[in-house]
Amino acid sequence: MPWYLYLALKQLFPSGRRIAFFTLASIGGVTLGVAVLIIVLSVMNGFGDEIRQKILETNGDVDVRSEGGIMYDQETVMAKIRGLPEVAAVAPYAQGVVMLQAGNRPSFPFIRGIDVRHEQEVVPLAKFLLIGRVDDLDDDSVFLSSELAASMAVRVGQKVDVYSPLLLERLKKDEILLPRELRVTGIFETGWNQVDSNTVICSLRLMQELYGLKSGVHGVSVRLKPGRDADEFAARLNAQFSGADRAVSWIESNRDFLFVIQLEKNMMMFIMLFIILVASFAIASSLLTAVVRKTKEIGLLGALGGKPRQVAACFCFQGFFIGVAGAVLGIGLAVLALAFRNEVTHTFARLTHSEAALLRFYQFSNLPCSYSPHDFAIITASSIIIATLAGLLPAWRAARLKSVEALRSE
Numbered sequence: 001m002p003w004y005l006y007l008a009l010k011q012l013f014p015s016g017r018r019i020a021f022f023t024l025a026s027i028g029g030v031t032l033g034v035a036v037l038i039i040v041l042s043v044m045n046g047f048g049d050e051i052r053q054k055i056l057e058t059n060g061d062v063d064v065r066s067e068g069g070i071m072y073d074q075e076t077v078m079a080k081i082r083g084l085p086e087v088a089a090v091a092p093y094a095q096g097v098v099m100l101q102a103g104n105r106p107s108f109p110f111i112r113g114i115d116v117r118h119e120q121e122v123v124p125l126a127k128f129l130l131i132g133r134v135d136d137l138d139d140d141s142v143f144l145s146s147e148l149a150a151s152m153a154v155r156v157g158q159k160v161d162v163y164s165p166l167l168l169e170r171l172k173k174d175e176i177l178l179p180r181e182l183r184v185t186g187i188f189e190t191g192w193n194q195v196d197s198n199t200v201i202c203s204l205r206l207m208q209e210l211y212g213l214k215s216g217v218h219g220v221s222v223r224l225k226p227g228r229d230a231d232e233f234a235a236r237l238n239a240q241f242s243g244a245d246r247a248v249s250w251i252e253s254n255r256d257f258l259f260v261i262q263l264e265k266n267m268m269m270f271i272m273l274f275i276i277l278v279a280s281f282a283i284a285s286s287l288l289t290a291v292v293r294k295t296k297e298i299g300l301l302g303a304l305g306g307k308p309r310q311v312a313a314c315f316c317f318q319g320f321f322i323g324v325a326g327a328v329l330g331i332g333l334a335v336l337a338l339a340f341r342n343e344v345t346h347t348f349a350r351l352t353h354s355e356a357a358l359l360r361f362y363q364f365s366n367l368p369c370s371y372s373p374h375d376f377a378i379i380t381a382s383s384i385i386i387a388t389l390a391g392l393l394p395a396w397r398a399a400r401l402k403s404v405e406a407l408r409s410e
Contacts, residue, residue: 022286023322026387029279030326031333034383037272038334041375043341044265046368051261054192055250060091060122060221061230062237064247070216077245078220081237086228089121092217094207099163100200101179102152109148111162111200113207122223125188125201131156132186143186143201147193159183162200164210180210222247269375276383279326280390283319319391323384330383331376341367 064077071077071092078090094113099106116137119125126134130146137143142162144154154160161179170177182202189196208214224233230249237247251258337344345367 026279026283026286026322027326027329029282030276030323030383030387031329033272033276033279034327034330034379035333035337036275037269037379038331038376039337039341040268040272041265041379042334042338042369042371043367044261044268045370045372045375048258048261048265049370050368051192052258054190054195055254057127058123058190058192058195059250059253061224061228062222062234062247062249063219063253064222064237064245065219066245068244069218070213071219071245072214072216074217074220080240081220081222084237086224086233087222088225089118089223091115091118091122091221092204092219093119093221094204094211094213094216094218096165096207096211096218098165098200098210100148100152101161101163102154102158105152107148107152107198109145109198109200111202111207111210113202113204113210115204119221122221128188128190130187130189132188134186136185137201137203138185139203139206141183141185141202142206143188144184145196145199146187146189147197148199149184149187154184156184156187162210164212166210166212180206182206273382276386280386283322283387283390316388316391320384320388323387326387327380327383331380338369341369 064081065071074092078092081087081090092115096111097108098111100109101107114123114125116134120134125143129143132143142160144152144160149155152160159181162182163179164177167177167179186201188201202210204217208216222233224230231251234247234249234252241247
């Protein structure tokens with residue numbers, strides 16, 4: 001081992017003595033910075049993965065829509081798509097907005113008409129049902145999302161009135177269109193607030209009647225086999241269509257939303273990185289103090305034949321070793337903290353009486369977490385580089401000391 005590496009280790013971890021407070025403080029600063037970065041990014045990754053999973057479960061991988069708004073040749077389109085090797089299932093749908101009224105409580109939910117025979121293969125509706133069965137859905141009944149049912153104080157078995165948008169068109173012709181009275185036969189909850197807060201599910205035939213679609217639909221949902229790329233499949237599908245229909249992947253449909261999630265993660269990483277930068281200033285200050293305090297020893301090293309770059313390496317490697325030790329301990333601390341994240345979250349929620357808010361707004365009873373090797377590599381490399389750079393200024397100062405002047409300093 002080169003003497004300057006040995007000397008750097010000895011200054012940080014002297015044998016036969018306690019570890020210097022400077023070493024503990026410097027490593028502790030890097031450790032906390034690395035741990036906070038990994039914890040925050042892992043939780044952000046968990047939230048992102050949960051949201052992406054909910055989008056996929058409730059919408060499918062690819063959505064095929066008609067450029068004219070209404071698709072009348074859906075059986076031909078479905079047969080063409082179903083014959084492709086990447087496809088696991090397809091299902092037609094129609095969707096829009098209606099007015100829903102229960103007693104004197106009105107609401108304007110999003111409504112989706114489904115073909116029960118095919119929808120189960122694309123969206124696991126049975127998995128989301130809290131009350132009721134998929135077979136209970138017919139042309140005279142609806143399923144309500146959990147929060148919508150709670151806000152309207154509606155339970156299974158009760159009836160609701162549905163007002164179609166066609167009502168406005170009929171009024172222009174001095175005609176009256178009575179609301180459709182439907183029975184609530186199921187309550188569902190997907191775990192995604194955007195769907196659970198304001199959604200109604202009905203049969204496709206009922207939706208066609210409410211919107212006057214006749215035999216048409218608004219689109220076709222496609223479920224791909226595991227491991228297939230949705231963007232690539234949508235592009236290939238568009239190349240096969242004549243132009244009347246267009247395929248859109250779930251990534252393209254939610255591009256802005258996914259961009260915001262990624263932006264939040266990047267901003268959190270940028271902000272948390274300042275913790276390590278603050279620790280680096282502490283490292284630089286301590287090493288500068290060591291250079292001033294050990295001016296005579298540095299001069300002696302030069303007199304014994306030590307080259308300026310070797311003297312500089314002695315202090316620069318101290319920053320490197322601090323970065324390595326802090327990164328290793330930070331990773332261990334982060335993994336330990338994340339292992340008990342749910343216990344900490346539930347305890348905090350109980351103390352602040354915010355358990356209901358956690359479930360309502362975030363839809364997670366347990367805090368999601370997802371480890372990313374890419375994030376681990378970036379955080380570890382950044383912390384080591386920053387800590388090493390923190391030793392450059394003290395190293396440069398030590399290298400500039402002349403042996404004669406240094407030995408004459410006391």
